[in-house]
Amino acid sequence: MEDSITILPAVTIAIPLIASVLIPLVGKxxxxxxxxxxxxxxxxxxxxxxxLPSILDGGRITVQIIPLLPGGxxxxxxxxxxxxxxxxxxxxxxxxxxxxxxxxxxxxxxxQTRFFFCFAVAIAAAIGxxxxxxxxxxxxxxxxxxxxxxxxxxxxxxEKAMREGRKYLAYLLIGGxxxxxxxxxxxxxxxxxxxxxxxFLEGSGxxxxxQILFLLFMVGFVKAAWMPIHAWLPxxxxxxxxxxxxxxxxxxxxxGVFGIVRIAGWVYGLDLMAVLGLGTLLAVIASxxxxxxxxxxxxxxxxxxxxxxxxxxxxxxxxxxVSMLSIAGMxxxxxxxxxHAFLKITLFFVAGAAIVSAGKEYISDMKGIGTKMPIxxxxxxxxxxxxxxxxxxxxxxxxxxxxxxxxEGGMAVLLIVLxxxxxxxxxxxxxxxxxxxxxxxxxxxxLDSVTEPPLTMLVPIILTAMMSIVIFFFPxxxxxxxxxxAIAEIMxxxxx
Amino acid sequence: xxxIDQLPIFLIIFPVLAALLILAAGWYDRRFCYPVFLLTVLxxxxxxxxxxxxxxxxxxIRYYVGGWRPPLGIELVIDAFSGFVLATIMLLxxxxxIYAKKSIDLEIPHEKTVSFYVLFxxxxxxxxxxxxxxDVFNLYVFLxxxxxxxxxxxxxxxxxxxxxxxxxxxxxxxxxxxxILLGIGNLYVVTGTLNxxxxxxxxxxxxxxxxxxxxxxxxxxxxxxxxxxxxxxLWLPDxxxxxxxxxxxLISTVMAKVSVYALIRFLFSVxxxxxxxxxxxxxxxxxxxxxxxxxxxxxxAIAQGDLKxxxxxxSVSQIGYIMFGIGVANQIALEGGLLHILGHALMxxxxxxxxxxxxYRMGTSKLSDMKGISQTMPISCAAFALAGASMIGIxxxxxxxxxxxxxxxxxEAGLWIYAAVLLAGSLLAVCYIWRFIxxxxxxxxxxxxxxxxxxxxxxxxxVSMLAPMxxxxxxxxxxxxxxxxxxxxxxxxxxxxxxxx
Numbered sequence: 001m002e003d004s005i006t007i008l009p010a011v012t013i014a015i016p017l018i019a020s021v022l023i024p025l026v027g028k029x030x031x032x033x034x035x036x037x038x039x040x041x042x043x044x045x046x047x048x049x050x051x052l053p054s055i056l057d058g059g060r061i062t063v064q065i066i067p068l069l070p071g072g073x074x075x076x077x078x079x080x081x082x083x084x085x086x087x088x089x090x091x092x093x094x095x096x097x098x099x100x101x102x103x104x105x106x107x108x109x110x111x112q113t114r115f116f117f118c119f120a121v122a123i124a125a126a127i128g129x130x131x132x133x134x135x136x137x138x139x140x141x142x143x144x145x146x147x148x149x150x151x152x153x154x155x156x157x158x159e160k161a162m163r164e165g166r167k168y169l170a171y172l173l174i175g176g177x178x179x180x181x182x183x184x185x186x187x188x189x190x191x192x193x194x195x196x197x198x199x200f201l202e203g204s205g206x207x208x209x210x211q212i213l214f215l216l217f218m219v220g221f222v223k224a225a226w227m228p229i230h231a232w233l234p235x236x237x238x239x240x241x242x243x244x245x246x247x248x249x250x251x252x253x254x255x256g257v258f259g260i261v262r263i264a265g266w267v268y269g270l271d272l273m274a275v276l277g278l279g280t281l282l283a284v285i286a287s288x289x290x291x292x293x294x295x296x297x298x299x300x301x302x303x304x305x306x307x308x309x310x311x312x313x314x315x316x317x318x319x320x321x322v323s324m325l326s327i328a329g330m331x332x333x334x335x336x337x338x339x340h341a342f343l344k345i346t347l348f349f350v351a352g353a354a355i356v357s358a359g360k361e362y363i364s365d366m367k368g369i370g371t372k373m374p375i376x377x378x379x380x381x382x383x384x385x386x387x388x389x390x391x392x393x394x395x396x397x398x399x400x401x402x403x404x405x406x407x408e409g410g411m412a413v414l415l416i417v418l419x420x421x422x423x424x425x426x427x428x429x430x431x432x433x434x435x436x437x438x439x440x441x442x443x444x445x446x447l448d449s450v451t452e453p454p455l456t457m458l459v460p461i462i463l464t465a466m467m468s469i470v471i472f473f474f475p476x477x478x479x480x481x482x483x484x485x486a487i488a489e490i491m492x493x494x495x496x
Numbered sequence: 497x498x499x500i501d502q503l504p505i506f507l508i509i510f511p512v513l514a515a516l517l518i519l520a521a522g523w524y525d526r527r528f529c530y531p532v533f534l535l536t537v538l539x540x541x542x543x544x545x546x547x548x549x550x551x552x553x554x555x556x557i558r559y560y561v562g563g564w565r566p567p568l569g570i571e572l573v574i575d576a577f578s579g580f581v582l583a584t585i586m587l588l589x590x591x592x593x594i595y596a597k598k599s600i601d602l603e604i605p606h607e608k609t610v611s612f613y614v615l616f617x618x619x620x621x622x623x624x625x626x627x628x629x630x631d632v633f634n635l636y637v638f639l640x641x642x643x644x645x646x647x648x649x650x651x652x653x654x655x656x657x658x659x660x661x662x663x664x665x666x667x668x669x670x671x672x673x674x675x676i677l678l679g680i681g682n683l684y685v686v687t688g689t690l691n692x693x694x695x696x697x698x699x700x701x702x703x704x705x706x707x708x709x710x711x712x713x714x715x716x717x718x719x720x721x722x723x724x725x726x727x728x729x730l731w732l733p734d735x736x737x738x739x740x741x742x743x744x745x746l747i748s749t750v751m752a753k754v755s756v757y758a759l760i761r762f763l764f765s766v767x768x769x770x771x772x773x774x775x776x777x778x779x780x781x782x783x784x785x786x787x788x789x790x791x792x793x794x795x796x797a798i799a800q801g802d803l804k805x806x807x808x809x810x811s812v813s814q815i816g817y818i819m820f821g822i823g824v825a826n827q828i829a830l831e832g833g834l835l836h837i838l839g840h841a842l843m844x845x846x847x848x849x850x851x852x853x854x855x856y857r858m859g860t861s862k863l864s865d866m867k868g869i870s871q872t873m874p875i876s877c878a879a880f881a882l883a884g885a886s887m888i889g890i891x892x893x894x895x896x897x898x899x900x901x902x903x904x905x906x907x908e909a910g911l912w913i914y915a916a917v918l919l920a921g922s923l924l925a926v927c928y929i930w931r932f933i934x935x936x937x938x939x940x941x942x943x944x945x946x947x948x949x950x951x952x953x954x955x956x957x958x959v960s961m962l963a964p965m966x967x968x969x970x971x972x973x974x975x976x977x978x979x980x981x982x983x984x985x986x987x988x989x990x991x992x993x994x995x996x997x
Contacts, residue, residue, distance in 0.1 A: 066978070066980070067980045068979060068980070069897065069900055069901075069979070070828070070904065071904070074892075074977075139891065140891035140892050140896075143890050143891050143896075144890070144891065144892075147885065147890055151937065151938075154938050157938045162934060162938060165938075166930075169926070169930070173923060173926055174923060177919045177920075177922070177923060180900070180903065180919065181903070181915070181916075181919060184900070184903055184904050184907055185907065187904070188904070188907050188908060
């Protein structure tokens with residue numbers, strides 16, 4: 001299929017940027033300001049959708065923005081895999097915007113203008129990462145995302161928030177330095193940084209150099225929160241819940257794993273990865289993270305922190321899929337990006353709802369809240385079951401592919417890891433569900449003030465939970481079609 | 497000869513006349529001083545842009561003062577490198593000139609304003625002269641003009657400690673001037689000429705002489721003091737902190753850059769790359785010291801409790817970046833270093849302008865007094881954040897581009913460790929920039945001590961101070977995108993410098 005050239009990708013990024021200019025200008029008028037957020041979210045979603053058909057046909061869209069540096073100009077390029085991320089981010093941003101407005105207003109948070117300004121820039125950066133045509137462009141948007149999410153993370157401005165914010169910034173910026181070094185090294189080895197399906201590094205340096213380079217990339221994509229460099233993610237839990245949702249589902253961690261998959265498929269290529277033994281390395285890191293993070297989640301009483309460790313663990317499913325270096329593995333990895341995003345955002349939404357309408361952060365305090373906010377808690381259960389990989393939720397699809405990949409590759413260990421992790425998921429989620437619905441607090445009157453969250457929050461919760469069910473029944477539209485195209489690309493086959 | 501051919505000398509003569517005119521105008525009515533000053537700087541700026549344009553399209557411009565050809569006469573040379581630096585410093589000088597008015601009215605005793613503008617003008621003349629001259633002794637003369645003007649300007653603030661700072665600088669600056677003069681004398685003894693172009697040719701035969709080596713060392717040390725290259729930066733923190741805000745902006749951006757310019761000129765144009773790399777291998781040494789400068793300057797900056805002092809130490813670190821490019825001495829790294837001359841001038845100018853405006857508005861430069869200041873001064877803090885991001889090297893600002901070039905150059909030369917130091921240095925920059933950001937933006941919605949924004953009125957500051965500040969901040973971002981345009985100038989400049997290799 002031919003590359004077509006339109007300015008739509010640039011428009012998609014420009015929309016939230018324009019919104020970010022307008023938001024501070026009309027900051028005094030709350031409704032107008034939040035209206036701009038919503039309109040921008042809708043417009044951006046529409047513009048991503050408008051590109052979908054041509055991508056589904058196997059086409060690609062390229063926009064050259066401006067010549068920039070030796071090694072790469074600022075170029076946007078929409079392909080199937082980028083579309084997976086962009087579509088996920090655009091959809092979830094739309095829902096998250098409604099939710100955030102409801103959340104911020106319910107709690108009467110301060111500095112809302114700053115909050116929505118940063119939100120708008122952050123989503124622009126996330127889409128930029130999805131549409132990056134080369135490592136330079138990717139790096140630029142990646143760094144912008146780091147900086148602009150900092151004010152969101154430290155939003156509450158307490159001593160604790162500032163301390164955790166520093167940790168967040170330190171991890172991500174140091175990661176950024178490694179990524180920059182990796183990008184420059186790649187350029188020196190090959191003279192280019194543009195992504196090529198199937199990779200372009202082959203034969204450009206000694207195996208040792210390429211292995212070191214891969215490690216640089218791995219540390220660079222610290223946003224993927226693999227252990228032991230995951231500590232920024234739990235630290236970022238001081239943020240308001242819509243931010244957590246944004247970090248965990250819409251953009252930030254997704255950007256990290258997206259980057260690693262990009263590197264594997266479009267810089268190294270699976271064959272080269274296999275030759276260099278990088279699959280094994282990834283598998284070890286991923287397995288370690290999956291199990292350890294699940295254990296951490298098990299003992300955490302703060303619901304948001306438990307979810308954070310759950311994210312750390314789930315992200316490594318994606319790395320695990322990549323590490324198999326096979327079609328099924330990549331399939332599972334790529335599919336897990338949107339699926340995990342939809343499930344995890346639901347969980348965070350409900351955790352935030354518990355804070356807003358019940359004022360409860362700790363699982364041990366949540367006894368019986370399911371009776372007062374049944375819909376929200378039901379949706380939590382739906383998503384939790386999905387994460388555990390049980391039908392009829394989308395979680396099972398990606399895990400199935402991962403299992404198939406493990407069996408095909410004859411990697412029994414990985415199968416054990418997957419099984420153990422599924423058991424652990426059940427072990428840390430089901431007690432929450434039990435507490436919510438079946439436990440009763442000693443003092444029943446403490447539940448009196450608990451109600452369902454406002455509609456701006458409840459509707460997004462229901463929608464995201466439903467989406468994960470819809471994906472289970474209709475997986476091909478559109479995510480799996482996109483993923484198949486992407487995999488055909490990197491495997492060097494003609495697009496089906 | 498048409499007027500156009502005579503233009504280069506106007507760059508010097510006209511402002512000298514203007515300086516006298518300012519004095520005369522001040523005698524008549526103080527209010528006329530500033531317009532004359534501003535118009536002169538504007539004229540110089542337009543002229544410098546014109547020259548840059550000419551150089552890019554027609555090659556270098558040579559002008560023989562009084563029609564005397566070298567070696568007898570003095571020659572003015574505007575090539576890609578000096579054209580670039582000239583345009584950079586005049587841009588900053590113009591921004592400072594616009595910014596200065598209100599700040600000076602507040603910080604300088606009223607009766608001193610006339611002499612202040614005269615000296616300000618002389619400082620600019622000296623710096624422009626150093627940039628365009630092709631004669632080493634003439635360079636020394638202009639250096640002294642600018643230095644003496646700078647000593648007085650630093651001492652002109654209302655604070656008594658500024659005399660100490662100025663005196664410190666006077667001592668070290670004179671020492672530097674002495675070194676430079678000795679160096680120039682040595683060169684003259686060996687070659688019998690003072691013209692840069694001729695020196696470069698004649699020196700080739702004498703590279704083995706001890707006289708030449710000593711001249712080289714004297715010059716390097718002299719200019720390193722003027723440029724505040726670590727560990728010869730000791731005059732800098734006091735001078736930057738104590739000087740009136742507008743003077744700080746000018747000396748931190750323009751003056752330091754011109755000293756670096758002169759150093760590069762001597763290293764690459766008077767001496768040649770083959771001398772500094774092979775005959776007298778100094779680049780390795782520069783590289784080591786600049787790596788130390790980057791780290792030490794940043795660490796010292798982190799430890800400061802005063803915003804201006806913090807920025808001053810940051811300059812020590814940033815000068816290290818520029819010298820790093822010289823130390824690596826390949827095309828890419830040198831381009832990065834030259835780009836950083838422009839980039840650092842823009843961002844440091846902007847940051848000092850913010851500091852100056854905070855002093856203007858709040859009467860303090862202590863970080864601890866600035867809690868929650870973003871509420872009161874949102875535009876200034878946004879400008880600080882933008883320029884600060886550039887200082888850290890966050891894309892897509894100009895600071896990132898120069899960092900990228902420097903690291904790429906270091907990688908290409910196989911200097912892995914140094915590249916790592918450079919990257920670590922940018923992390924340290926995060927620490928000191930973030931000290932202000934945290935205090936300004938996030939220091940306590942829960943803190944009673946935060947600046948009360950109701951009592952201080954609504955306006956953030958005079959437009960004449962806000963506009964140049966914002967302009968520089970936006971330029972940090974815009975030039976990050978349109979860097980290709982800048983590189984078209986810097987590429988030939990780096991070619992020119994490395995040409996002899």
